[in-house]
Amino acid sequence: MSYRLEDYDYDLPEHLVAQTPSPARDRCALMVLHRFSGRVEHRRFGDLPSYLRSGDVLVLNDTRVVPARLLGTKETGGRAEVLVLDPYKPPEEGKQAGYRCLVKSSKPPKEGGRLLLEGDVTATVVQRDEDGQAVLLFDCDNLLHVLEHKGRVPLPPYIRRESHREREEDRFDYQTVYAREPGAVAAPTAGLHFTRELLDAVDAMGVDVVRVTLHVGFGTFAPVRTEDIREHVMHSEYVRISEEAAQRIRAAKSEGRRVIAVGTTVVRTLEWAAYRFGEVRAVSGLCDHYIYPGYAFRVVDAMITNFHLPKTSLLLLVSAFAGRERILAAYREAVRNEYRFFSYGDAMLIV
Structure with a gap:
């Protein structure tokens, strides 16, 4: 295990930074990383149901991006x-x-x-x-x-638009189809790949779809600037977990059913609650929970995520979940296979 920031870097050709989303949300590429074996599969996001099973809990972040x-x-x-x-x-x-x-x-x-x-x-x-x-x-x-x-959509700095002109489609594209709680200034991008039809299919197969809220802040794009990753201080973001959501997640954990987080924001939300209370409980407040390699996960069994920037807390989080070597090896394979990176890019399922 390494705590050196320089060990969480990788080379990415600029043309792989996605500037617009896939024409069809669920037709983007999906890399499936089996975190205990390191095995990698190359699929489409619409294939996600084949990796789910009845009884799983799929947790979404229902924050809505504000044109801030x-x-x-x-x-x-x-x-x-x-x-x-x-x-x-x-x-x-x-x-x-x-x-x-x-x-x-x-x-x-x-x-x-x-x-x-x-x-x-x-x-x-x-x-x-x-x-x-x-x-x-x-x-x-x-x-x-x-x-x-x-207001105008607050796109990440690596998505370039001419001057201050907006691409009108960004108001729709940079929003999940299940967004309902206004407050974010950045999208929970792992959720951008879902369509209503895909969510209906997941629900019909017996997967319990649960919603929590984390209003994603602009600090999510901030790089880690300390040479020792343990010295980094996370930005705070507003979180809310309802009593109903907490009960459903606790029931799944007590019954040995999988909790699958859609995005790093959901991972941080659930792990923050469990860190505070020993289990997921109803809670609201500012969350600055920092997850980096060496962290012991209490709630999340699998996660859906995008491909993250080098030397960021997001890359550290997925490295904590799957291992630094396996994550970086998967990223190198994604580059070789011309995956599209970052907010409007392709997806990864870590199981």
């Missing part, structure tokens, strides 16, 4: 861009305490400065940090409503 980017100008002139990092905050709380935002402009706005943004909204800077983040007060009653109607 607003363009505008500073009142002193000059372009500005705002990404609202906590759009899930209740409007009453947001009007009093403000929203934490990432602000981009030629010169950082000063505290007390105002930004004139899309949707005829004005934002006042009440606190500014050195990392480009700031707390803004918006002069509107319901910021989430403004963002849903006037």
Whole structure:
């Protein structure tokens, strides 16, 4: 086992970074990695039911991506861009305490400065940090409503679009078909491959489909910057597990049925609850649970995930689950077979 960050790197040709999704969600490539043997299979995502069985619990993250980017100008002139990092905050709380935002402009706005943004909204800077983040007060009653109607999709930095122009399809493509709880600023991308028809087929074969919520934050793309991975500090994201979901997951574990997480966000949600309580219980709050090699998994038996960036906490998480050598070997095979990587890319099932 290695705790050196440099040991979680790999070479990826730039043309394999997917800029748009597969034309059909469930027709993307699916690599199946058997984590105890290292065996690899190459399938299509629509083949997923053949790896499931009646009684399995398939856990989805039902967060909904908010178009949380607003363009505008500073009142002193000059372009500005705002990404609202906590759009899930209740409007009453947001009007009093403000929203934490990432602000981009030629010169950082000063505290007390105002930004004139899309949707005829004005934002006042009440606190500014050195990392480009700031707390803004918006002069509107319901910021989430403004963002849903006037905001832009906050795509990851490796998905390139011309200037500030949007690809209209991103509003649909960068959203799971089961999204329902608005609050994320990044998609839980493992879930992008599901269609409603595939979920119906899974349900019909006796798989118990359970939903939890983790509002994915922009920090999910942040690289690990410490040479010793144990020194990394995770960003916090809002999590909610209902009593019903917790009961169904506990029942599966007590009966020896598999819990299959759709995405690293679900893995972190379930493992965080189990770490706190010794089992999955109903809970809500900010989760900064960090999973890296050496971690003892308490809940998750299998996971569906995408192919992750080098030297990130996401790659460390899947390495903790399947082993660093097997994950990197699988990634090298994915490169040889021209798999598509990252958010709009292909999928991996680790069993």
